[in-house]
Amino acid sequence: MQSVSNNHKVILRSYFRSKRNRISDRDWADRSTAINNHIVHAKWYNSAKTVHSYVSMNHRKEANTHRLIQEILGSDKRLMVPVMQTNRSLQHVHVQDWNELIPNEWGVMEPKSQVFIEPMDIDVVLVPLLAIDGFGNRLGYGAGYYDSFLKDLAPSTITVGLVFNDFVVKKLPVDSWDIPLDAYITERGFFPCNHNKELPYN
Secondary structure, three states: OOOHHHHHHHHHHHHHHHHHHOOOHHHHHHHHHHHHHHHHOOHHHHOOOEEEEOOOOHHHOOOOOHHHHHHHHOOOOEEEEEEEOOOOOEEEEEEOOHHHEEEOOOOOEEEOOOOOOOOOOOOEEEEOOOEEEOOOOEEOOOOOHHHHHHOOOOOOOEEEEEOOHHHEEOOOOOOOOOOOOOEEEEOOEEEEOOOOOOOOOO
């Protein structure tokens, strides 16, 4: 039986999916570019040696990470990307070339390689979401892939959600298994949520 929180999340997911789908292609591209620019100029990004990033589903108008991934691949950073497993968990692969990525059955770009790496030394995780609140609580897609991943990260890892500004809300419903993010970034800039963790902001 679903909790009241879960029932509320189902309604919110439908609302925010519909709202995001209504963003024009030009607006989506411009906002995504602004988010990417904030990331590549941030101290927390530039000091990171290993970056874990989702590969955006652009047909669903997630904040576009394709250009950012190309930037990471052209740098001296190590790129890790997630691979979805049938048990609703994520495994992680080190990618060295964009051409290693191919669409899976859901249209998500994943690496051809199935050589998984334990993500113990990840410095930054860029997290997909539908909406977020000022406490770092994220509204995901409901499958729970990132919930199990986020709880196993090292305390030093910085977790950052990528989201458009009008998908930031005052408060989201929270379940006991939800892991809040340290920060989020929108087209307007970087916003810390975890005030107990010292983050390099600039």
